[in-house]
Amino acid sequence: MKILFDLTEMQPRSDGIKFHGGGYYGEVLFFAMLGKTRNVIGIYNGKFHINPRILESGIKIYDINELSPQAVIDKEGIDTFYTPLRNKWKLKVNRHIITWHGIRMLELADSGISTYNYYHKFKLKGFIKSIFNKMNRKTYDKEAYVENAEYITVSEHSKASIMSFYPHLAKSRIIVCYSPFMEESESGNLPQGIEPKSYFLLTSAARWEKNNLRAVWAFDELFSQRKDIDFKVVVAGVVNKKLFERNLKNKNRFIFVGYIGRAELLSLHKNAYAFLYPSLNEGFGYPPFESMRYGVPVAASGTSSIPEVCQNAAIYFDPYNVSEIKNRIIQLLDKTIYNEYSARATERYKVVSEKQKRDLERAVDFIIAPP
Numbered sequence: 001m002k003i004l005f006d007l008t009e010m011q012p013r014s015d016g017i018k019f020h021g022g023g024y025y026g027e028v029l030f031f032a033m034l035g036k037t038r039n040v041i042g043i044y045n046g047k048f049h050i051n052p053r054i055l056e057s058g059i060k061i062y063d064i065n066e067l068s069p070q071a072v073i074d075k076e077g078i079d080t081f082y083t084p085l086r087n088k089w090k091l092k093v094n095r096h097i098i099t100w101h102g103i104r105m106l107e108l109a110d111s112g113i114s115t116y117n118y119y120h121k122f123k124l125k126g127f128i129k130s131i132f133n134k135m136n137r138k139t140y141d142k143e144a145y146v147e148n149a150e151y152i153t154v155s156e157h158s159k160a161s162i163m164s165f166y167p168h169l170a171k172s173r174i175i176v177c178y179s180p181f182m183e184e185s186e187s188g189n190l191p192q193g194i195e196p197k198s199y200f201l202l203t204s205a206a207r208w209e210k211n212n213l214r215a216v217w218a219f220d221e222l223f224s225q226r227k228d229i230d231f232k233v234v235v236a237g238v239v240n241k242k243l244f245e246r247n248l249k250n251k252n253r254f255i256f257v258g259y260i261g262r263a264e265l266l267s268l269h270k271n272a273y274a275f276l277y278p279s280l281n282e283g284f285g286y287p288p289f290e291s292m293r294y295g296v297p298v299a300a301s302g303t304s305s306i307p308e309v310c311q312n313a314a315i316y317f318d319p320y321n322v323s324e325i326k327n328r329i330i331q332l333l334d335k336t337i338y339n340e341y342s343a344r345a346t347e348r349y350k351v352v353s354e355k356q357k358r359d360l361e362r363a364v365d366f367i368i369a370p371p
Contacts (some may be wrong), residue, residue: 001039001079002039002040002076002077002078002079003033003039003040003079003080003081003082003367004043004069004076004081005033005040005041005042006043006083006084007026007043007050007061008025008044009023009030009085009086010027010054010085011039011045011048012048013026019350023087025084025085025179025180026084027051027053027054028181028194029084029363030042030084033364033367033368034059035055036364036368037368038059039202039368041061041062041076041078042054043069044061044064046066047194054166069091073092078093080094080095080096080097081093082097082367083099083100086090086098086100088210096149097149097150097367098146098150098152099150101158101283102153102155102157102158102281102284102305104209104281105160108209108281109172112140130336132211132290142165149172150173150366151174152174152177152363152367153177154178154275154283154284155178155283155305155309156305156308157304158283158284158305159176161304163348175362175366177359177362177366178309178352179286179356180356180360181286181352181353188261188262188264188267189264190267191255193255194232194234195217196271197271198230198273199232199255200233200273200274200275200329201234201236201269201272201276201296202216202233202234202236202276202278203235203237203277204236204237205236205238206240209280210280211319212278213244214322215320216233216244216248218326218329219253219326219329220249222251222330223250232253233253233255235256237257237259238256238257239259241256243350257334266290269290269291269294270293270294272296273332274291274296274298274299275287275297275299276298276299276329277299277300277301277314278300278325279303280304282303282305283289284305284309285300285306285309285310288309290344293317293349296345297315297341298314298341298345299318299332300314300317301316301318302316302319303319312348313344313345313347313348314345315337316328
């Protein structure tokens with residue numbers, strides 16, 4: 001049996017970016033699959049960056065600019081097509097498997113617009129975005145839904161959401177396997193002037209749905225009220241620094257950094273005093289888990305899959321409420337609470353990481369099983 005693996009969804013689409021969550025998921029699954037079978041063929045887009053390890057893996061890989069996916073299926077006698085993020089093609093193949101991480105666009109069609117507006121000067125733009133999301137449902141359905149496809153999803157929340165928005169899929173084959181995690185040794189440097197345990201960490205700042213702007217406001221309010229707090233805040237993934245600095249009263253307490261590599265990101269997680277994750281929506285949510293690996297306490301949104309994954313190891317807040325975010329920061333400044341959530345983080349990491357290992361095996365077996 002031959003499997004065609006869609007590598008294009010592991011390739012970033014923006015200049016300077018060599019990592020994104022969906023791509024990370026696909027790579028871990030890809031290499032785990034190669035550990036069980038070599039009957040794998042890949043397709044990728046030669047116009048974009050791809051991890052050199054994939055090119056050096058020894059499997060046959062086709063550039064979709066030279067040969068279409070259907071042409072590869074026909075030429076190689078492919079039995080199963082698998083994509084780790086979303087479907088882009090209507091294909092004739094015996095078995096079509098898709099990992100469906102979540103339905104963020106539909107879940108945030110209305111509730112996320114107030115946050116989107118914070119990132120833009122004109123409120124009208126947010127309204128237009130909301131209308132576009134609703135009109136774009138057909139396009140989204142085309143990418144997500146394939147007749148007679150089988151699905152892997154990454155949390156019980158995502159599975160429930162899929163069946164809520166697509167009730168006709170309730171009888172489809174959908175299995176839940178937590179997103180895999182590849183333990184890596186961090187060797188990156190911290191930003192200049194930053195010492196370990198002297199800062200709170202925020203990440204993925206380029207994306208409005210990650211909601212970092214509200215967290216920045218919460219910290220700024222706290223710094224204005226409490227001059228005795230000497231922590232700084234590192235905000236990673238910033239592409240528009242002016243957006244965050246606008247109206248800040250304590251700019252010197254924030255360090256805004258752009259896109260960084262995996263080693264540097266892991267170093268930031270490891271050395272942070274605490275990690276804040278104000279995201280509005282997650283299918284799984286890697287970042288809190290990356291901090292928990294190092295026993296770093298986490299305060300996070302009590303939304304979507306985050307409470308399922310973090311359980312009692314995170315202290316939760318309403319991501320739309322700046323005052324509540326600030327309250328959780330204050331709680332983490334209490335050493336008793338801090339030490340409690342640090343210990344919980346370590347224990348939760350152990351539990352989830354073991355489940356991730358089992359679920360990775362289960363996902364690979366699901367894909368390579370005969371049609």
